[in-house]
């Protein structure tokens with residue numbers, strides 16, 4: 001595997017060369033896509049179509065509640081055999097949506113997570129970027145690529161969401177240098193109009209979380225959700241898990257918060273968050289990973305969950321002692 005890390009001047013050259021080399025390109029991203037996954041995927045497709053002629057480009061994976069940004073293609077298995085796969089916003093094989101990417105000729109990963117890849121032929125990684133879409137911004141700049149109105153909207157949507165609407169501390173001047181996307185016609189109103197619409201059931205579930213979360217002795221906020229909760233509120237496990245974790249964010253005196261959600265198969269999805277002190281080592285200890293301040297893992301039992309909560313509480317205790 002060729003590993004291309006941040007700082008390399010040729011960072012996106014290999015990717016551009018490979019795009020030129022192939023006629024058919026399939027673009028994948030992680031399961032349960034967020035807007036950075038979808039925005040970078042659809043953005044990459046739009047960029048290839050505007051800048052490289054005669055390419056057939058397909059976007060693959062499941063559609064979900066973010067499909068207002070764009071929908072996926074349906075293709076035959078045969079398409080993959082001679083194709084180049086570009087995999088975005090994910091580096092681990094298991095989490096790639098539509099596993100047919102495995103039968104492509106070559107696989108390139110572009111990802112801003114702090115993970116290694118178990119399948120990439122070329123791995124372009126930059127954990128300092130706030131979003132995979134921000135890596136696309138750099139690629140556009142370095143290679144002076146043409147950007148359509150559509151590409152600009154896709155890429156901006158990923159920047160907005162992975163930065164928490166430009167709220168998270170990893171937001172930099174570079175993040176705002178993507179303002180050129182507005183000059184390219186990015187439809188900011190379309191993005192925000194869709195982002196700020198919530199489902200009735202989502203809002204009700206939010207209320208449930210706000211009223212019912214618990215705290216450890218050192219003020220780690222947490223929720224333990226049985227698999228029935230999603231049925232009660234008629235939402236997905238993902239909504240209960242990832243969608244609700246930040247209902248415990250932004251509360252004075254709570255620096256760490258976590259959301260534990262039982263799935264239909266009985267394992268427990270753990271979403272761990274911290275205001276400023278890294279907690280990713282806890283996620284890793286239990287077989288997971290992610291970002292320093294936003295990470296997760298899958299637990300096999302509620303006893304494991306209690307151990308995770310204890311570990312988080314120990315960190316919270318240290319934060320308190322250090323003032």
Ligand SMILES: [Mn+2]
Nearest residue numbers: 036089131132
């Ligand atoms: Mn991302």
